[in-house]
Amino acid sequence: MPIKTEPFIINMGPQHPSTHGVFRMRVTLDGEVVTDIEPVIGYLHRGIEKLAEGRTYKQDIPLCDRLDYVCSMTNDLAYCMTVEKLAGVLVPERAEYIRVIMAELQRIVNHLIAVGAFINDLGAFVTPFMYMFREREKIVDLFEMVSGQRLLYNYMRFGGVSHDLPEEFLPALKKFIDKMPGFIEEYDQLLAENEIVLARAKGVGILSRDLALDISASGPVLRASGVDWDIRKADPYSIYDSFAFDIPTGNAGDSYDRYWVRMQEIRQSVRIIKQAIKQVPAGKVCTPVPLRLRPPAGEAYARIESPKGELGFYLVSDNSPKPYRFHIRAPSLINLTALRDMIVGWKLADAIIIFGSIDVTMAEVDR
């Protein structure tokens, strides 16, 4: 006689070590197999888009730091670029180089944390985090040198950056960047062919190329599905067109490819920074901009390839010192659109890995 079974609904999160912040999934299970999931978000919603409307353009920079707190530099960069587009502010060349160096260092930091957390989700507990944080710590030291902060840097300004690089910065950066390829080798030795990583991530949580485009995925999630689309190449901003670098793409679109693409992107970032150190010119680092900036009435959308994907700001100005509308195109939120398609049919333990491989920061999802 067959045993009568019923679907089982369990609640995961919002407080759970592997949910990367306050993410909640309502999971329907048939035995151990996930038959349905519903993401429940909004636990970290602070209404940043509304808050920003009540502050001046400059006061909004620190708010942008708090979007994706793992990547403050790139958030500020995208926001400052949008205001510059809106107000027609030009950026000196030295500042552009500094911005690229900071953005690429930030990409390395983000990918280290993403991979560390991902391996953590695979069950390796905190050991991989220890390795990744060893290098992150050195980059955070570099950020502290220029901005005085270790997490929320508030370093970008309209028309450039807030301070010039201190004298000791470039030698310290060069020393770190020369050592970085060795560290990447070390990670690869530990992880790339690791039996557990292969067994648990290969073929798991596949996002097909067509679906990835359909859901407007971006960043490593899109590229792991085989789409050669990177804003730095497709729509170059700042001075990215003066550097040689490749866009790594996966082909299976599984969790392993998303991990692999991130590791390759760290290599490319190292390559960009090496070129930038050689080319960085002398000169001013910021164009003077009025403190109470009043951009002409109009709207602007500017976007960058942030470590998590396409981060864009859509600003509407009514010629007052405060933005009339402040919209954030958050890659973390949009990359989650296909979560259900990726998880259904896998076991509950795989759901954690699939979610981890997308790499989201809840502060950016909920805003």
Add this chain to the structure above:
Amino acid sequence: MTLVLSAPEVATKLESHFPDSIVESREESLVVKSESLLDIASFLKAAPEYDFNYLTHITAIDYNSYFEVVYQLTSTVHNNSLVMKVRIDERNNPVMPSMVNLWRGADFQEREIYDLFGIEFEGHPNLKRIFLWEGFPGYPLRKG
């Protein structure tokens, strides 16, 4: 470099397929009528010369007398982009057609607009509040 398509040129082309569907075309954006939106969007997605296979983002703005919903379309094939807008004069019960069947990327973003502006998207498979809780009074991003 992504080429931003000239809206008046696209408008001329669209007018020949969908007469009387364009409200206004400025250099950088195209304003279409809400009732023609789905037809135009399907055309822009399917026509090989446009091939807008990627919906970059959707957002809404409250201009007090009307709402404006903004669609930024991208073609990863041709590396083109186009900004398309729709205006809704109705304030008490604004309704728009949903884009989810064309681009699934609209899913969470339309829910966000519904949540924060109170604009309803007809045909959305799961239209409910996303950040705020059911029963939250009002729509925070509306002006006044």
